[in-house]
Amino acid sequence: MSLDPATVKRIAQLARIRVTDDQVAPLQSQLNGILGWIEQLQEVNVDGVAPLTGAADMALRMREDRVTDGGIAEKVLANAPDRAGEFFAVPKVVE
Amino acid sequence: MSYTVAGAEGEWEIVCGLEVHAQVTSQAKLFSGASTEFGAEPNSQVSFVDAGFPGMLPVINAECVAQAVRTGLGLDAQINLVSKFDRKNYFYADLPQGYQISQLYHPIVGAGHVEIEVEGETRRIGVTRLHLEQDAGKSLHDQDPSRSFIDLNRSGVALMEIVSEPDIRSPEEAGAYLRKLRSILRYLGTCDGNMEEGSMRADVNVSVRKHGEPFRTRCEVKNVNSIRYVMHAVEVEARRQVDVWESGGEVRQETRLYDNVRGETRSMRSKENAHDYRYFPDPDLLPLVLEEAWVAELKTHLPELPDAKRARFVSQYGLSPYDAAVLVAEQATAVFFESVAHGRDAKAAANWVMGDLFGALNRTGRTIEDSPVSAAALGEMLDLMADNTINGRIAKDVFEAMVETGDMPGAIVEARGLRQVTDTGAIDAAIEAVIAANGDKVEQYRGGKEKLFGFFVGQVMKAMAGKGNPALVNEALKTRLAA
Numbered sequence: 001m002s003l004d005p006a007t008v009k010r011i012a013q014l015a016r017i018r019v020t021d022d023q024v025a026p027l028q029s030q031l032n033g034i035l036g037w038i039e040q041l042q043e044v045n046v047d048g049v050a051p052l053t054g055a056a057d058m059a060l061r062m063r064e065d066r067v068t069d070g071g072i073a074e075k076v077l078a079n080a081p082d083r084a085g086e087f088f089a090v091p092k093v094v095e
Numbered sequence: 096m097s098y099t100v101a102g103a104e105g106e107w108e109i110v111c112g113l114e115v116h117a118q119v120t121s122q123a124k125l126f127s128g129a130s131t132e133f134g135a136e137p138n139s140q141v142s143f144v145d146a147g148f149p150g151m152l153p154v155i156n157a158e159c160v161a162q163a164v165r166t167g168l169g170l171d172a173q174i175n176l177v178s179k180f181d182r183k184n185y186f187y188a189d190l191p192q193g194y195q196i197s198q199l200y201h202p203i204v205g206a207g208h209v210e211i212e213v214e215g216e217t218r219r220i221g222v223t224r225l226h227l228e229q230d231a232g233k234s235l236h237d238q239d240p241s242r243s244f245i246d247l248n249r250s251g252v253a254l255m256e257i258v259s260e261p262d263i264r265s266p267e268e269a270g271a272y273l274r275k276l277r278s279i280l281r282y283l284g285t286c287d288g289n290m291e292e293g294s295m296r297a298d299v300n301v302s303v304r305k306h307g308e309p310f311r312t313r314c315e316v317k318n319v320n321s322i323r324y325v326m327h328a329v330e331v332e333a334r335r336q337v338d339v340w341e342s343g344g345e346v347r348q349e350t351r352l353y354d355n356v357r358g359e360t361r362s363m364r365s366k367e368n369a370h371d372y373r374y375f376p377d378p379d380l381l382p383l384v385l386e387e388a389w390v391a392e393l394k395t396h397l398p399e400l401p402d403a404k405r406a407r408f409v410s411q412y413g414l415s416p417y418d419a420a421v422l423v424a425e426q427a428t429a430v431f432f433e434s435v436a437h438g439r440d441a442k443a444a445a446n447w448v449m450g451d452l453f454g455a456l457n458r459t460g461r462t463i464e465d466s467p468v469s470a471a472a473l474g475e476m477l478d479l480m481a482d483n484t485i486n487g488r489i490a491k492d493v494f495e496a497m498v499e500t501g502d503m504p505g506a507i508v509e510a511r512g513l514r515q516v517t518d519t520g521a522i523d524a525a526i527e528a529v530i531a532a533n534g535d536k537v538e539q540y541r542g543g544k545e546k547l548f549g550f551f552v553g554q555v556m557k558a559m560a561g562k563g564n565p566a567l568v569n570e571a572l573k574t575r576l577a578a
Binding site for chain 2: 010014016051056058059060061062063064065066067068069070071072073075076077082084085086087088089090091092093094
């Protein structure tokens with residue numbers, strides 16, 4: 001499998017990464033390199049082997065349903081580029 | 096009779112499936128310890144996890160998991176003992192992580208079903224799956240000319256997405272499905288079902304086809320927030336698609352927006368790219384593994400659900416299926432009714448609850464939870480009728496006084512002297528007075544105009560200020576008029 005330039009541009013757009021035209025070719029070759037490695041992995045027969053989603057062979061730990069966090073609006077908003085009162089403010093999203 | 100959309104080329108059938116997003120009832124969020132309470136100050140219920148700060152790790156809330164399992168059990172669905180979380184990637188200002196944690200590939204709940212009844216006909220609507228996911232924050236677009244405001248209080252709150260099979264065939268069925276689902280969720284206590292506060296929202300998938308055809312292309316109408324709007328969205332979207340097909344066009348698979356003011360759906364072009372969510376397993380979360388014994392334990396504590404309660408009301412109290420359905424729709428109403436009916440005439444209890452009580456609640460804008468008349472008070476009133484302390488007509492007045500004052504019926508009857516008159520001497524005296532004053536009508540009655548009997552009863556009751564015992568009055572009148 002290899003990516004064409006249009007797919008590279010689309011991936012970049014979905015990831016909201018600005019890619020100039022002259023960057024497409026090098027990115028294409030780098031991404032294809034990664035895909036080549038993945039393709040090598042595909043050669044291994046994994047019939048009947050459950051997908052491994054983590055290195056630790058354990059299940060999810062759960063916590064109690066108690067309110068233990070929140071009430072830190074100032075800290076949450078501290079890095080906001082713009083705010084209005086206690087709200088984050090962002091360039092208008094028009095629907 | 097099945098519902099169809101009339102087109103120029105004949106009848107079209109609606110095919111509809113619903114994705115319902117139900118907010119899980121819990122204290123804290125799905126993956127953080129911040130509160131879920133509605134209506135708090137902006138961003139006051141946000142942890143660093145909910146705000147998508149780097150390095151913050153999600154830890155799942157056990158109660159949210161239990162609520163999803165309870166809901167699955169209530170939908171008679173398969174519970175998956177192993178489920179997994181995936182990332183659904185998209186960019187939006189109210190989604191600080193840049194992805195929503197959801198369960199695409201391995202949901203916690205599999206196939207189940209909901210039974211609905213429309214026009215006396217029972218149908219089973221399949222539930223494909225139920226999965227847990229995070230809610231996003233809230234955007235306010237109308238506060239500032241050039242900026243949108245973001246409140247992340249809702250960000251990270253647990254949602255259950257409940258996906259139905261495309262089994263729904265009319266707007267009425269869509270409404271019945273949502274009402275039934277909401278009723279089940281409320282009984283279970285897993286979602287408050289409050290659509291005004293956004294605790295329950297629906298995405299509506301609609302396509303149309305000629306009878307016997309395979310499915311045609313569907314459109315998804317996003318985020319419809321009331322049952323009435325869902326029904327209307329199904330109707331207008333189906334109509335639109337019929338018009339597109341019949342004018343030689345082709346329905347495009349797309350996301351549309353329902354406009355309740357204009358009563359139409361329209362394309363959301365912004366969502367054109369949105370379908371490429373690049374799902375992948377969330378590396379922050381291990382598989383969610385449930386113990387079978389834990390699921391069984393949850394099952395033993397499930398409440399009696401609406402269908403079972405309805406069947407019991409029919410068999411135990413002799414109610415009609417319709418009346419039983421009305422009484423079980425809200426759990427609080429069912430509890431109220433059972434408390435009134437306990438040890439009493441259940442049909443009378445049902446009639447008072449559904450008639451006078453519902454009327455009074457409507458009029459006063461109250462709910463059954465803060466009813467001006469308690470179940471105990473209504474029960475006492477039924478007792479006063481049963482032991483002939485008051486008659487049915489006076490009972491109506493007593494009930495109105497109960498609504499107004501909140502007093503107990505016994506006290507009202509005593510204070511206002513509404514006790515039924517069973518003294519035959521007083522009844523006879525009233526009858527004699529009425530007969531003396533209406534000689535002409537007595538003649539007509541004796542001449543065969545028997546319909547006048549009702550007139551005499553009315554006059555006697557009026558003379559007795561409504562307090563006469565109706566059976567005694569009837570009997571004495573019959574005898575006297577025949578004499």
